[in-house]
Amino acid sequence: MSRIAPLSGFPELLPAQRAVEREVIASLSRTFELHGFANIETRVVEPIDRLAKGGEVDKEIYVLQRLAAEPDAKAELGMHFDLTVPFARYVLEHAGHLEFPFRRFQVQPAWRGERPQEGRFRQFTQADVDIVGRDELPFHHDIEVMSVMVDALSRLAIPRLSFQFNNRKLIQGFYRGLGIDDVTDAIRVIDKLDKLPADEVARMLVERVGTTPEQAQRCLELATIRVPDDSFVERVRALGVSDELLDQGLDELAAVVRGCRAVAGDRVDVEANLRIARGLDYYTGTVVEVFMAGYERLKSVGGGGRYDALASDGRTTYPGVGVSFGVSRTLIPLITDGVLSGSRPVPSAVLVALNTEDDRAVSTQVASALRSREIACEVAPSPAKFGKQIRFAERRGIPFVWFVQPDGSHQVKDIRSGEQVDADPRAWTPPEEDVRPTIISTATPSSTARDTEENQ
RNA sequence: GUGGGUAUAGCUCAGCUGGUAGAGCGCCGCCUUGUGGUGGCGGAUGUCGCGGGUUCGAGUCCCGUUACUCACCCCA
Numbered sequence: 034m035s036r037i038a039p040l041s042g043f044p045e046l047l048p049a050q051r052a053v054e055r056e057v058i059a060s061l062s063r064t065f066e067l068h069g070f071a072n073i074e075t076r077v078v079e080p081i082d083r084l085a086k087g088g089e090v091d092k093e094i095y096v097l098q099r100l101a102a103e104p105d106a107k108a109e110l111g112m113h114f115d116l117t118v119p120f121a122r123y124v125l126e127h128a129g130h131l132e133f134p135f136r137r138f139q140v141q142p143a144w145r146g147e148r149p150q151e152g153r154f155r156q157f158t159q160a161d162v163d164i165v166g167r168d169e170l171p172f173h174h175d176i177e178v179m180s181v182m183v184d185a186l187s188r189l190a191i192p193r194l195s196f197q198f199n200n201r202k203l204i205q206g207f208y209r210g211l212g213i214d215d216v217t218d219a220i221r222v223i224d225k226l227d228k229l230p231a232d233e234v235a236r237m238l239v240e241r242v243g244t245t246p247e248q249a250q251r252c253l254e255l256a257t258i259r260v261p262d263d264s265f266v267e268r269v270r271a272l273g274v275s276d277e278l279l280d281q282g283l284d285e286l287a288a289v290v291r292g293c294r295a296v297a298g299d300r301v302d303v304e305a306n307l308r309i310a311r312g313l314d315y316y317t318g319t320v321v322e323v324f325m326a327g328y329e330r331l332k333s334v335g336g337g338g339r340y341d342a343l344a345s346d347g348r349t350t351y352p353g354v355g356v357s358f359g360v361s362r363t364l365i366p367l368i369t370d371g372v373l374s375g376s377r378p379v380p381s382a383v384l385v386a387l388n389t390e391d392d393r394a395v396s397t398q399v400a401s402a403l404r405s406r407e408i409a410c411e412v413a414p415s416p417a418k419f420g421k422q423i424r425f426a427e428r429r430g431i432p433f434v435w436f437v438q439p440d441g442s443h444q445v446k447d448i449r450s451g452e453q454v455d456a457d458p459r460a461w462t463p464p465e466e467d468v469r470p471t472i473i474s475t476a477t478p479s480s481t482a483r484d485t486e487e488n489q
Numbered sequence: 490g491u492g493g494g495u496a497u498a499g500c501u502c503a504g505c506u507g508g509u510a511g512a513g514c515g516c517c518g519c520c521u522u523g524u525g526g527u528g529g530c531g532g533a534u535g536u537c538g539c540g541g542g543u544u545c546g547a548g549u550c551c552c553g554u555u556a557c558u559c560a561c562c563c564c565a
Contacts, residue, residue, distance in 0.1 A: 038538085038555090038556055038557075039556085039557070040556095041556080041557065041558080093563090093564090114564095115564095115565075116565095143565080145564075145565090147562095147563070147564070148490085148561095148562085148563095149558090150558095150559080150560085151559090152565085153563090153564075153565080154565090157565065158565090159565055160565095323565095331565090332563095332564075332565090333564085333565070334565070335565070336564095336565070357565065358565080359564095359565030360565085361565080362564095362565050363565085386524090388523085416523095417523090418521095418522085418523050418524080418525095419523050419524040419525080420521085420523075420524055420525050420526095421523095421524095421525080422523095422524080422525085423524055423525040423526090424525045424526080425525090426525085427525060427526070434524085434525090436524080446524075448524090448525070448526085451524090451525090451526090453524080
């Protein structure tokens with residue numbers, strides 16, 4: 034038993050696993066940049082009164098304090114529990130130096146003191162993309178930012194994802210048209226649909242929100258609409274509720290679904306799901322939750338939406354729209370299940386063998402020649418028997434071993450096939466797929482939820 | 490925060506109604522005096538989570554404690 038015990042909820046990856054995470058983050062970043070989003074990194078801490086706005090997450094905030102602080106001193110700094118709150122502060126603080134609409138992406142850890150579980154950690158990495166405007170932000174940015182995430186995630190070799198969209202205006206307009214007063218509370222109850230049976234939810238609407246049984250029934254009918262295209266518009270209209278805000282919500286949702294379908298490849302589904310609400314009350318239009326096939330138990334692996342007041346300094350309001358992807362939540366279960374793995378735990382593509390300790394300079398020169406052409410390599414640690422040196426490479430997943438012959442010529446051996454050929458350190462190049470550690474994925478584009486479940 | 494489970498070698502685990510610590514895999518060496526993987530032979534490794542109690546004797550029983558883990562709650 035080792036003295037060092039793991040800390041629950043603070044996952045650490047082994048080198049090959051970390052290679053997977055790094056490649057995923059690099060891929061996401063490349064796509065975000067392809068769409069013109071700039072990267073920022075915000076500080077880890079925020080003043081606690083800015084983080085704690087009276088929500089449930091308040092007590093989960095990790096506090097940062099000097100060890101030498103006065104015993105009765107009240108902590109002033111807390112670690113951020115998402116990337117949206119720090120971003121809102123960043124926008125206000127640097128508004129004078131930013132160009133609006135401001136498009137940024139951010140990949141950083143966040144901290145939350147919840148009980149850890151599968152896909153749920155106390156320290157976890159998130160990838161956020163947002164667009165924020167000054168005073169106003171045209172609706173087409175909703176389509177844009179959602180499309181960016183659809184594009185980014187569709188490039189990952191992970192199980193099939195489903196983007197499920199809804200629109201707060203649609204819900205609010207519908208409820209208002211029905212004559213329901215407390216829209217927020219009604220939404221919160223409808224959100225329980227995936228846990229409670231429909232009649233139970235209907236009863237709660239009547240008892241807790243004060244709707245009539247007829248109103249509750251219409252709410253349920255709306256919430257059960259789920260289609261992969263804009264045909265939901267007709268189905269909602271068929272429910273016979275009319276409201277100006279409802280019409281606007283229908284138009285927006287239809288546009289988002291159409292726009293995202295256009296960029297979704299064969300790895301990503303796009304749907305309108307009128308039960309999606311999101312618990313947070315600052316969303317004002319588009320809302321989205323992302324689910325992964327075979328991993329429905331993780332709940333959403335991403336989510337976001339439109340907020341008309343991301344930030345405000347009292348004079349200027351900054352509306353925003355964005356979506357966030359749970360990097361740790363998604364990747365760690367996939368790595369644990371063996372769906373994703375790294376091809377090797379070291380970057381080296383070549384191990385340069387060492388004949389004798391006196392020959393180290395010769396081997397180092399070979400390594401330099403390879404490195405000058407961007408080939409990652411390392412020199413063997415000791416002039417052990419070649420069998421040992423090959424085994425050293427094998428253990429680390431290094432695919433090639435380089436030998437300097439007694440006559441000064443060179444040979445390189447692919448230790449997987451055993452094939453050994455003459456080679457020139459100034460010209461030889463490994464096959465493209467061996468240059469860097471890569472992600473090995475058993476998830477296929479055609480895999481469906483059922484396939485993945487059966488494989489578990 | 491509430492409730493359950495678990496804690497023994499690097500890893501996965503066995504260890505009966507209490508009798509002095511085990512397997513597989515991995516690791517190291519040799520067979521194999523300069524090209525690995527298969528095979529054979531040999532070898533090393535444990536505060537049995539921690540503290541207390543019962544007992545002639547505790548990995549095993551009792552109490553406490555800590556950590557991990559699963560479920561609920563909630564979220565990425």
